[in-house]
Amino acid sequence: SRVVEDPLTNDLQITYLDENQRLQTETFDMVVLAVGLKTSDESRALAKKIGVELNESFFCSTSTFAPVQTNRPGIFVAGMLQGPKDIPQTVMEASAAAGASSRLLASARNTLTTKQQFPPQRDVSGEEPRIGVFICRCGINIANVVDVPRVVEHVRTLPNVVFADEKLFTCSQDTQEQFLQIIEEHKLNRVVVSACSPRTHEPMFQLTMEKAGLNPYLFTMTNIRDQCSWVHATDKEAATRKAMDLARMAVARARRLAPLQKSKMGWCRTVWCSGEALRG
Incomplete structure (x- = not known):
């Protein structure tokens, strides 16, 4: 046909x-x-082996109000094994199955956790700023609009920048391992990442800084996805120029960064209320 x-x-x-x-x-x-969907022979064999009931269409049998709960306590199902569905519903079911599994493990939660150990933080006071800059392509989210190689070349001309490069995904585990090597190889004491939102990714990069023996507050980040490629998707030149400006400002800020230390403070149960009535 x-x-x-x-x-x-x-x-x-x-x-x-x-x-x-x-x-x-x-x-x-x-x-x-319309493409027909069915469970695989392997899935049906697995369900039979673990005693999970299937319906007349050979999908896992569940109820309307508990779509991830099978007939076997402690065995949950999500996605296509429960029935034909799209990606958003599959993700929601997977989250529900994970939550239901976690509830059964509540008594053992945190019993095997350990505190992560970091090397001593390097004292960078008195050192000239040695800044490393990483520009993220974010697959095509950024690179489809922003001329990333051009941004990298611009950054390399900025004062105190001793290393600049682009990465396909700066948030990937492989790139994080490369960060550690590059920081050591180039003796970096400041790091700038131009990528997506600091709200979601800054803690991860700060953790990598600590693994490298640097204070996490010697890191700064700029958002060239939300603020450049997404909002200026129809004007690649403007998006690229703005990405260059944001990277330049981030480097300028990085030159003035100083280590910060977290501290705990006591508190007392007292309240002071101050107010004023309306008057003409």
């Missing part, structure tokens, strides 16, 4: 074999292709 467009009417023509093996052609305004 095949679907082609009629060049005269722009309608869609479907050519197929009927039950008598005769070639037929029909014309439609719209065609929706």
